[in-house]
Amino acid sequence: MIAQHYKDMLGAKSVIRQISEWSTARGAEIGYENVFDYSLGNPSVPCPPQFTAACEDLLAHTDPVKLHGYTPTLTLPSARKAVAESLNRRFGMDYTADHIFMTTGAAGALAHAVRCVGVPGQNIVTFAPFFPEYKPYIEGAGLTLRVTPPRCADFQIDFEAFAQLVDENTAAVLINSPNNPSGTAYSEETLQQLADFLTATSTKYGHHIFLISDEPYREISFGGRVTPYPAKFYDDTLTCYSFSKSLSVPGERIGYVAAKPRCEDAAYIVPMCGQISRGTGHNCPSSLIQMAVERCLDMTSDLSVYETNMNLIYDELIALGFTVVKPDGTFYIFPKALEDDAKAFCQKALKYDLALVPGDSFGCPGYFRMAYCIETEKVRRSFAALEKFVAEEYGVTKH
Amino acid sequence: MIAQHYKDMLGAKSVIRQISEWSTARGAEIGYENVFDYSLGNPSVPCPPQFTAACEDLLAHTDPVKLHGYTPTLTLPSARKAVAESLNRRFGMDYTADHIFMTTGAAGALAHAVRCVGVPGQNIVTFAPFFPEYKPYIEGAGLTLRVTPPRCADFQIDFEAFAQLVDENTAAVLINSPNNPSGTAYSEETLQQLADFLTATSTKYGHHIFLISDEPYREISFGGRVTPYPAKFYDDTLTCYSFSKSLSVPGERIGYVAAKPRCEDAAYIVPMCGQISRGTGHNCPSSLIQMAVERCLDMTSDLSVYETNMNLIYDELIALGFTVVKPDGTFYIFPKALEDDAKAFCQKALKYDLALVPGDSFGCPGYFRMAYCIETEKVRRSFAALEKFVAEEYGVTKH
Numbered sequence: 001m002i003a004q005h006y007k008d009m010l011g012a013k014s015v016i017r018q019i020s021e022w023s024t025a026r027g028a029e030i031g032y033e034n035v036f037d038y039s040l041g042n043p044s045v046p047c048p049p050q051f052t053a054a055c056e057d058l059l060a061h062t063d064p065v066k067l068h069g070y071t072p073t074l075t076l077p078s079a080r081k082a083v084a085e086s087l088n089r090r091f092g093m094d095y096t097a098d099h100i101f102m103t104t105g106a107a108g109a110l111a112h113a114v115r116c117v118g119v120p121g122q123n124i125v126t127f128a129p130f131f132p133e134y135k136p137y138i139e140g141a142g143l144t145l146r147v148t149p150p151r152c153a154d155f156q157i158d159f160e161a162f163a164q165l166v167d168e169n170t171a172a173v174l175i176n177s178p179n180n181p182s183g184t185a186y187s188e189e190t191l192q193q194l195a196d197f198l199t200a201t202s203t204k205y206g207h208h209i210f211l212i213s214d215e216p217y218r219e220i221s222f223g224g225r226v227t228p229y230p231a232k233f234y235d236d237t238l239t240c241y242s243f244s245k246s247l248s249v250p251g252e253r254i255g256y257v258a259a260k261p262r263c264e265d266a267a268y269i270v271p272m273c274g275q276i277s278r279g280t281g282h283n284c285p286s287s288l289i290q291m292a293v294e295r296c297l298d299m300t301s302d303l304s305v306y307e308t309n310m311n312l313i314y315d316e317l318i319a320l321g322f323t324v325v326k327p328d329g330t331f332y333i334f335p336k337a338l339e340d341d342a343k344a345f346c347q348k349a350l351k352y353d354l355a356l357v358p359g360d361s362f363g364c365p366g367y368f369r370m371a372y373c374i375e376t377e378k379v380r381r382s383f384a385a386l387e388k389f390v391a392e393e394y395g396v397t398k399h
Numbered sequence: 400m401i402a403q404h405y406k407d408m409l410g411a412k413s414v415i416r417q418i419s420e421w422s423t424a425r426g427a428e429i430g431y432e433n434v435f436d437y438s439l440g441n442p443s444v445p446c447p448p449q450f451t452a453a454c455e456d457l458l459a460h461t462d463p464v465k466l467h468g469y470t471p472t473l474t475l476p477s478a479r480k481a482v483a484e485s486l487n488r489r490f491g492m493d494y495t496a497d498h499i500f501m502t503t504g505a506a507g508a509l510a511h512a513v514r515c516v517g518v519p520g521q522n523i524v525t526f527a528p529f530f531p532e533y534k535p536y537i538e539g540a541g542l543t544l545r546v547t548p549p550r551c552a553d554f555q556i557d558f559e560a561f562a563q564l565v566d567e568n569t570a571a572v573l574i575n576s577p578n579n580p581s582g583t584a585y586s587e588e589t590l591q592q593l594a595d596f597l598t599a600t601s602t603k604y605g606h607h608i609f610l611i612s613d614e615p616y617r618e619i620s621f622g623g624r625v626t627p628y629p630a631k632f633y634d635d636t637l638t639c640y641s642f643s644k645s646l647s648v649p650g651e652r653i654g655y656v657a658a659k660p661r662c663e664d665a666a667y668i669v670p671m672c673g674q675i676s677r678g679t680g681h682n683c684p685s686s687l688i689q690m691a692v693e694r695c696l697d698m699t700s701d702l703s704v705y706e707t708n709m710n711l712i713y714d715e716l717i718a719l720g721f722t723v724v725k726p727d728g729t730f731y732i733f734p735k736a737l738e739d740d741a742k743a744f745c746q747k748a749l750k751y752d753l754a755l756v757p758g759d760s761f762g763c764p765g766y767f768r769m770a771y772c773i774e775t776e777k778v779r780r781s782f783a784a785l786e787k788f789v790a791e792e793y794g795v796t797k798h
Contacts (some may be wrong), residue, residue: 001570002664007669044794046463055687059454064445067650104503104682111680119402140678159533173400207400233670249467251686259449266400272405279539280679281510286688287650288454393485 014132015361016040019346024354030353037384038375039355041180041331043248045301047375051247054295056289060110067291071284073274075102079294083256086297087239091229094261101273104285106216107137110174111280112257112273113238117210118171124212125165126174127157128363129181129334133216134174141233143171150364155184155325155334157194166201172210173198178217178227181362181369182334183310183327185227195234199231202236208264212278214228216255217330219246221350222307226301227329234261237270243293245331248301252289306331309372309379316383320390331373334359338394352389354382413531414760415439418745422754429752437769438503438754440579442647442729444700444772450646453694456480457687470683472673473610474501478693482655485696488640490628493660497659500672503652503684505615505641508538509573510679511656511672512637513540516609517570524564525573526556526625528580528733528763533573542570546762551735554583555722556593565600571609572597580761580768581733582709582726583777584626592626594633596749601635607663610636615654616729618645618699621706626728634661637668642692644730647700651688704728708771715782718797719789730772733758737793741767751788 016039023037044273054170058067074080079102085106088207116122120142121275126134128150136381146165151158166173177186186194194211202209213230218241221227231237239258244250259269277283284290310327317324317335324335342358351357359367372379390396415438422436457466473479478501481492502508519522520540525533529551537544545564550557565572568758569683572593577584585593593610601608614628617640620626630636638657658668676682682687709726716723716734723734741757743765748755758766771778789795 001609002667003515005518006514006674007664007667009674010667010670026606033427043567044464047467052463052468055458056455059451059458064451065443065647068446068450068650070441070649107682108680115405116402117400119404135445136677137680140680156481210400247466251467251683252467253682253685260443265406268409271409272402275405275408275535278506278535281503281507281536281539281680282680283506283652284650286685288651289685296401350494379721380603 005286008121016357019071019355022350026353028300031236032155033378034354035355036385037374037379038372039357041373043245043250043301043369043373044249044375045303045305046299047188047320048250048296048299050299051249051292051296054292055288058291062291063284067285071283071290073277075284076287076290076294078364080299082294083258087258087300088276091232093231095258096261098260099261099266101270102193102285102290103124103255104282105244105250105255106214107133108241108253108282108285109216109242110137110212111141111238111258111282112276112372113212113240114172115273115276116238116269117212118143119376121358122169122171122235124172124174125162125170127162128178129155129359130363131176131180132361147363152336152364152367156186156190157177163197166209168205170209171204171253173364174212174214175230176214177230178221178329179216180217180330181332181357181359182325183330183332184220184325186230187327188228188233191228191230191233198234198236208236210263212240213237216238216242218244220303220306220328222310222327225328231258235260236264238263242398246281246300246303248294252286254285254289254293305376306373309374309375312376312379313370313372316386320387321399331371333370333372334364334367335364335370337366337368338396340366342366348393349389352385354385354389404582410610415756418754418756419748425752432777434752434754435771435777435784436754437650437771438702438756440770442524442644442649442700442772443774444647444702444704445699446647447695447700449698450648450691450695453691454687457690461546461690467686470686470689472676472725474683475686475689475693478689481693481696482657486657488697490631492630493752494657495660497669498658498660498665500656500669501684501689502654502656503681504643504649504654505537505613505639505733507652507681507684508639508641508654508656509611509613510540510676510681511538512611512639513537513542513571514675515637515668515671516544516611520584521568521569521570522566523573523768524561524569525596526561526767528554528578528758529762530575530579531760533639549763551763553576554581554733555585557591558596560610565603565608569604569608571611572612573613574629576629577620577726577728579729580731580756580758582729583724584620584727587627587632590627590629590632597633597635607635611639612636613639615641615644619702619705619730620728621709621726630659634659635663637662645699645702646692646695650707651685653684653688653692668719705772708773711775711778712769712771715785718785719795720798730770732769732771733763734769736765736767737789737795739765741765743783747792748788751784753784753788
């Protein structure tokens, strides 16, 4: 008999997807080049040529029985070792292969991390604005997601509001830095304060509260800065990563969980991931892709277009008088809408062929997201539409 | 805090894995070529050259942003369409792309199928001998696995024993034909009788009892026969497939769920799979691999070695007086041990560098599995060891 629970989920269509579908339909009418589609967070740059070369070389020179054979339950040892060494080199950590578990992207990493440190009935606390898929990810493991209201002035943490949501049933705290949708990264001060709070609260409740750090945008960091690495600050940290954005290979579904060597039961985390996989049907990412990323750990696509676009859009928004926090990374920006109802704001923008996403589904009403992983030329062309939109609808003109 | 449930699972080591690890260790001592390792079901033949060519061509001629980009939530439309057409051509079915959902191998397919048609607290009935991973797969979805005792004379279904296990809480029946570990396929008569039983029982309990058909070995079929296709016989069938064995690409984790167009709520199954993925962290198989298999649907590796090996081993076992059902396919054979305790039997075999797996973990004590996905030359060489083993330990000599 059909499982009603999943059938019922079909009714609720994602707002992002609806707007994206509108863009596609509108593009069919007037040419997609004339739709200013800021709806979807899809990388717009190609993978580095070294990734393609790694795949080609593996296909040409590796015994196919080995290349396409089962990787061990705990995933490919050489890839796990290479990831550990790369993280150690870049962030001064002390991971070994035993702390790394390769996953099908960040979604797979989060599915394992949540099940490692939480049991059904517990809660996980995150911070608005947040990636809406966190809800099904957490609920799919039988836990509840609690959302700390946003601190809109800078999108750092409102510790007072946060503290009220943490209780004896809190399994973990889930952060995303740099953040989708705001583009802001947590400062070292924020991360230190969070670590101090979690240490004190773990002692108070008599169990380790884990930090799950979702970092798919870590390598898209602006102004030449390195995004502070959360696991540096707190021992009980599981880092969830995806190569989707750094290597522009989202369809290949490749990432990892990294357990900090000083976290609770560090030696068990990866073997437990192997057990969790059995219950969810995960069973390792593609062997070819594991081998290919192993060769590309310290490189990225040319990600500079995202910073170029961010600076153009940020300056334009400021010139138009928008309230907006300057992103530290990602390919998102999250300004305040020009009316309280961001859904109405984004609906009106569609008349000007501007596809913007209201902040409501990110837990932050009154704001909207622009995903600027598009051509810079199109960003420039979109400004006339944006100016016409805010002038006609809100009487706003450029300073 | 560490999830105790998964930590506890670490204690129980798979017997197959233990024996496989013994083989590897013994191989390091005496040379792996001298260990007759019948423990693991890993394809031993390379993928067809067309699969490698498809990957190479895609890498050389497809825009990398498209090639490695996100596939839609319901997986790649062109691959889904191609799978539907291939099944229609080969088995006279009437699938469309809407009935196919690409998954990360059979494990991913089963994870979706089980969650589509069962809810926590229900049970799923399978048949011994059975693939031991069914237990964590089913329990991971919150359901209970019930195992029908084996009908050892021919490894078809003991309908009397089976009927006693089906009740109002039965969500589905899970079959695996051709079967791991027995190598036998269900006959058309068995499948028709099963369909009739499920139709009557669904009516009796007032809900559709689904048939989940796990078919990773479908293409390894001996004697030029086509393995009967279970979905032909029963409308409420979800077919779970993996290309691991047919294309020898187990590490690529690629397969599908196919919902029969006349099953309950057929139009909802694939969209529901998309929702299920969110909760388990599945999120589509590799885009490159989806595109590559799309081009290789009607071909297989050269699988003839498995039939060659089967015939050699079957004849040898018969000559030694073993009780054994001749396999219809797969790369397994499942003879009766020469003493009641198959674990003791397999333990003694190790002294002769023969790695055999006792049937206990397959729900069939007293039998043992040989996975003959190894070189034919090694199969031939193993017979001296086998003959020495049964002569010295059981006083058995060749007829």
